[in-house]
Amino acid sequence: DLGTEMIITKSGRRMFPTIRVSFSGLQPSCKYAVLLDVVSLDNKRYRYAYHRSSWLVAGKADPPLPRRLYIHPDSPFTGEQLLKQIVSFEKLKLTNNEMDQHGHIILNSMHRYQPRVHIMKYKDKITTVAALEKEEVRTFVFDETSFTAVTAYQNQLITRLKIDSNPFAKGFRDSSRLSEFERGRIDKMIHGHTYARSPIRSISETHGGSSKDRPISISPNLKRPQRFRYEMVQTLPPL
Amino acid sequence: DLGTEMIITKSGRRMFPTIRVSFSGLQPSCKYAVLLDVVSLDNKRYRYAYHRSSWLVAGKADPPLPRRLYIHPDSPFTGEQLLKQIVSFEKLKLTNNEMDQHGHIILNSMHRYQPRVHIMKYKDKITTVAALEKEEVRTFVFDETSFTAVTAYQNQLITRLKIDSNPFAKGFRDSSRLSEFERGRIDKMIHGHTYARSPIRSISETHGGSSKDRPISISPNLKRPQRFRYEMVQTLPPL
């Protein structure tokens, strides 16, 4: 199982499900930037074998593309805001256009990727990946959010799941054509895919000894059906 | 002539035309907040005499409502951003709901108002009108943006102008029903209304003696038809 699939287009396509996080344990009066980038999961290119409904390695990865850092547009946040609000990356877009001028994240089709969420204490503008590595930053990775970039869906069950859960795809829903057998297969897949869990994650950060230190967490997404929820905590050294 | 009319509703209504400004003469590395508030133009209540197509004083103003300050949502801006971008207040909403919880600007219907644009050097959060008066701030007033708050349009020519120029009202356009006589009257009105001029204004600020000082300006709006443009410069002491 290689996770879900995400469409990439020339003009940019949103991710679905959206990655949404909320923190706890930050210092209310500090300023933070929340960031997301997408890194390669391996050095391979894939192809999809329709007759077996499975992904196969199809060679070495294509040359790497310019790596972009998505700065959440509401940044800078105060710690106070981040303790109250959910941070949603719904406007983030993925593209296969190497010359993209919109700041979208550029990916190779038929390659596997892993999104990462970063939080850093705000000092000045962060516009390059290099800058990110020099600042005080914590990086959180949730394995279930990995995906294969595609220009058209390969696995039909993933298409079905997206149509059934993305409100913008409602026009393609036709629940009558779902046999009970198919519904069973889908429900089975739900337990092995990103869909099974909310993209809202709980992250904890513990501070290095100070009595003011609090853990950071991301709470479950209440907007989606029960089967799309999950909870999990990551703990990292404090900022 | 009492300027244009702006609809106010319980849930909030956008202003149209939108107030849009761009500055020059700021310090690129400084941070600024851009703000808008709306003040009473007089202490009167008005009514509209349909048979004469004119506004009449109808008594003393109603009791004042909570005065709100609209902080442009993209604030804080860097000086650099403000020198490049147009600042648009398209998302600002007007309401007659005294209990509004959305941060909209609260107005009395049938009263005259004057929007004001403020720019201040960013120090900390500004959330009250009182705070505004204590900070280093410059206030710009453009007389042509004054309006009467209404719950339904009174002057039919204003309705016509809004339908003809607001893309969201395209469904009500029926240019065929406009006789040449009416079109003439409208064109005449255009020269006496806010519509005659773009709500993008040019503001200059000169600094108090430093060689680094530059004027601040707001440039004309190129998105609207020629007859909706104007240019004008206001100069104020530097921040």
Add this chain to the structure above:
DNA sequence: TACTTTTCACCTAGGTGCGAAGAT
């Protein structure tokens, strides 16, 4: 009478996967 509120058809703006056509 003199407003104000509610509901509605009709827009703008833009996010979906489909399927035909294009590219290699």
Add this chain to the structure above:
DNA sequence: ATCTTCGCACCTAGGTGAAAAGTA
């Protein structure tokens, strides 16, 4: 054969004034 692109119908989301209904 294996992807990628493009135009499309069908959605979500929400900004318009008209007209009917409500208020006082």
